Amino acid sequence: MTLPALFFFFALLLLLVSGIAAVACRARETAARRIGAVSTPLAGLMAAPAVVQGLFFAEPVFIDLPLSLPYGSFTLAVDALSAFFLLIIFTIASLAAIYGAEYLGREGAVTARGVSYFWFNLLVLGMTLVATAANGLLFIIAWEIMSLSAFFLVTFEGEKPQTQKAGLIYIIAAHIGVVFLFLLFWLFATNTGGSMDFTHFSRIILADQKTQSLLFLLSLIGFGAKAGFVPLHVWLPEAHPAAPSHVSALMSGVMIKMGLYGMLRTLSWLTMPLYWWGAVLVAVGLITGLLGVLYALAQHDLKRLLAYHSVENIGIMAIGLGLGVLGLNLHQNTLIVFGFGGCLLHVLNHSIFKSLLFMAAGAVKQELHTLEIDQLGGLRKRMPVTAAAFLIGAAAISGLPLLNGFVSELMIYFASFSAVVSMAKGVTALPLMSLLGLAAIGGLAVACFTKAVGVIFLGEGRTPAGAAAADPAASMRIPVVILAALCVVLGLAPILVLPLLKPVLAAVTPVTWETTNAELKKIAQPLIYLSLIAGIMAGVFMLLWRLRRRPLAVQGIQRSGTWDCGYLEPDSRMQYTASSFVQPVIDQTNWLLRTRTVKEMPQGYFPDTGKFVSHTPDLFIEKGYRPLFAAIAWLFHQLQWMQRGRISLYILYIAVALLALLFWFGGLR
Numbered sequence: 001m002t003l004p005a006l007f008f009f010f011a012l013l014l015l016l017v018s019g020i021a022a023v024a025c026r027a028r029e030t031a032a033r034r035i036g037a038v039s040t041p042l043a044g045l046m047a048a049p050a051v052v053q054g055l056f057f058a059e060p061v062f063i064d065l066p067l068s069l070p071y072g073s074f075t076l077a078v079d080a081l082s083a084f085f086l087l088i089i090f091t092i093a094s095l096a097a098i099y100g101a102e103y104l105g106r107e108g109a110v111t112a113r114g115v116s117y118f119w120f121n122l123l124v125l126g127m128t129l130v131a132t133a134a135n136g137l138l139f140i141i142a143w144e145i146m147s148l149s150a151f152f153l154v155t156f157e158g159e160k161p162q163t164q165k166a167g168l169i170y171i172i173a174a175h176i177g178v179v180f181l182f183l184l185f186w187l188f189a190t191n192t193g194g195s196m197d198f199t200h201f202s203r204i205i206l207a208d209q210k211t212q213s214l215l216f217l218l219s220l221i222g223f224g225a226k227a228g229f230v231p232l233h234v235w236l237p238e239a240h241p242a243a244p245s246h247v248s249a250l251m252s253g254v255m256i257k258m259g260l261y262g263m264l265r266t267l268s269w270l271t272m273p274l275y276w277w278g279a280v281l282v283a284v285g286l287i288t289g290l291l292g293v294l295y296a297l298a299q300h301d302l303k304r305l306l307a308y309h310s311v312e313n314i315g316i317m318a319i320g321l322g323l324g325v326l327g328l329n330l331h332q333n334t335l336i337v338f339g340f341g342g343c344l345l346h347v348l349n350h351s352i353f354k355s356l357l358f359m360a361a362g363a364v365k366q367e368l369h370t371l372e373i374d375q376l377g378g379l380r381k382r383m384p385v386t387a388a389a390f391l392i393g394a395a396a397i398s399g400l401p402l403l404n405g406f407v408s409e410l411m412i413y414f415a416s417f418s419a420v421v422s423m424a425k426g427v428t429a430l431p432l433m434s435l436l437g438l439a440a441i442g443g444l445a446v447a448c449f450t451k452a453v454g455v456i457f458l459g460e461g462r463t464p465a466g467a468a469a470a471d472p473a474a475s476m477r478i479p480v481v482i483l484a485a486l487c488v489v490l491g492l493a494p495i496l497v498l499p500l501l502k503p504v505l506a507a508v509t510p511v512t513w514e515t516t517n518a519e520l521k522k523i524a525q526p527l528i529y530l531s532l533i534a535g536i537m538a539g540v541f542m543l544l545w546r547l548r549r550r551p552l553a554v555q556g557i558q559r560s561g562t563w564d565c566g567y568l569e570p571d572s573r574m575q576y577t578a579s580s581f582v583q584p585v586i587d588q589t590n591w592l593l594r595t596r597t598v599k600e601m602p603q604g605y606f607p608d609t610g611k612f613v614s615h616t617p618d619l620f621i622e623k624g625y626r627p628l629f630a631a632i633a634w635l636f637h638q639l640q641w642m643q644r645g646r647i648s649l650y651i652l653y654i655a656v657a658l659l660a661l662l663f664w665f666g667g668l669r
Helices: 003-024 029-056 080-106 110-132 136-154 161-190 209-227 236-242 245-255 257-269 275-297 302-330 333-368 384-397 404-422 429-457 464-468 474-492 498-508 513-555 578-588 619-642 647-668
Strands: 061-069 072-078 596-600 611-615
Touching: 003 029, 003 061, 003 072, 003 110, 029 061, 029 072, 029 080, 029 110, 029 498, 072 080, 072 110, 080 110, 080 245, 080 257, 080 333, 080 474, 080 498, 110 136, 110 245, 110 257, 136 161, 136 236, 136 245, 161 209, 161 236, 161 257, 209 257, 209 275, 209 302, 236 245, 236 302, 245 257, 245 302, 245 333, 257 302, 257 333, 257 498, 275 302, 275 429, 275 578, 302 333, 302 404, 302 429, 333 384, 333 404, 333 464, 333 474, 333 498, 333 513, 384 404, 384 429, 384 474, 404 429, 404 474, 404 513, 429 578, 474 513, 498 513, 578 611
Parallel strands: none
Antiparallel strands: 061 072, 596 611
16 A cells, blocks of 8 residues: 555544544533544545645555455545545535534534534545545445435434424435435446446446446436436525534535536446437536526525525536537537536535635524524624625625636636537537526526625614624634635636646546647636736725725724615615515516515505515425325325234235245246
């Protein structure tokens, strides 16, 4: 075992041992939180040599333990694709662990906090194993570790009925996906003589297009359930509001991306990508992105709003992935590089700005004890660091220039433009739809975050709790500031991140390193110009700010309440609410969203009552999953006659099942 492999193995061991130590110290919850806060960053540092070797030296790191598994061996491999995702996992998990040490000090029961860090470390361990597993059975085991640990983190405050509901929806969705993954790896194994080792998967050539297409569909559903593709997204808006904010940051920023990792890994094994695969991915991405941002617009809870924006951004990644698959089928190198590259870069960028937004939301929740947007307001004056960080994250997730979200979306735009310009008429429809869809998603995202920033941080406070709000402690501020700085740095100097993409693209596509390098140079020059323009604009801004400060320093600055439009007795209820701000957009799309409103209009010359309440249900839950599960519950109720409580009857069931299996396998022979 090489030195990077040895360090990586000890990093995994540290995550497990420190999680157990946090449980052992649960009675001394401060010690448990400190163990959790230190162990994950330390594990990330220990894993760094393997990540560097996998990314920059194109030499995979292998860990082959002498443990036998059915259908293969216990083997871990850190190649370029694994290393890219490990970089994201350990960066976000380390910042979330530091943030959570302070955050958990005011959340939940005292003894539950140490247990929470056990599940947190186990979630990081599970994601790390998923990204490095080199065997199908080991991958499924790691996937289950990741899913179950996330379930226990979501149900941290399990005494709440809403939390119980969220946990149930999540665990059902997770295991629906696992069923399809079992079928996926079983089908691969049948074509490799019974082995589930990934080295065998990458060497087989499936001449049968039907088999390849079935493998693609199984991976799309199995991994799409974790990623949050519509209509498999329903667990996200339930789980994220229920989980602690640092856990929401880790789940949304990293865990859902493991579905994208699985898709990329599977596509690297399939040798004959068909055109309709890319078409399906683009269509799924467009539907997921547009519905995600529309549902986000209608939300009143900040974390539900952010959860639906995770759905939206997964849609953007799926569009990039679909364009890359189209490029594979059409042998268009530009489409391959910028489709897959835009997807990968957006995976990185989304992990940064979405984790930032969830952590900023956690700071707001701890100060005001609510995330109902219409009960917030005026927080910029009282929480300036949180407000500035949230604004940067909001601009980045909206894809505005000079921030990192713009760069990855620009690459997907570039792929679509190149496809429209260079391809025949019959092939331009999907790239053109991608352009229009990305533009619509971006515009709606700007509207949504204008609502969120304006109502939460501007204006005047709507409740007395807002008057005493303040920025959180340093251990919660520092991770937020680091993430905000990464959004700015990667936006102003995006050329720094392009070298990360080259080895990953070489690992997941048949395009050579030289071709990838040549294609990325097409966007490198515009990005350099963008950085220069950004630097000039920043310099001009700083100069103007300094010039403005001089006269203000002489005259003095007076603070007053927000302008009250001339009213003698202003009231916080006179401000725009989140609902009223986006009402024009909601009205135009109400045929799809089906928003329900309750109105009680003021009556008389001196009205003292009035009411307006709106609610936008997720139609996939109301019209799809809820009737389906109700039908399943009814069916099981009808079968209750089989459960009589008599042991002899149960033994008979077992005997009948065994006979059926004997006849089945006898018939196969």
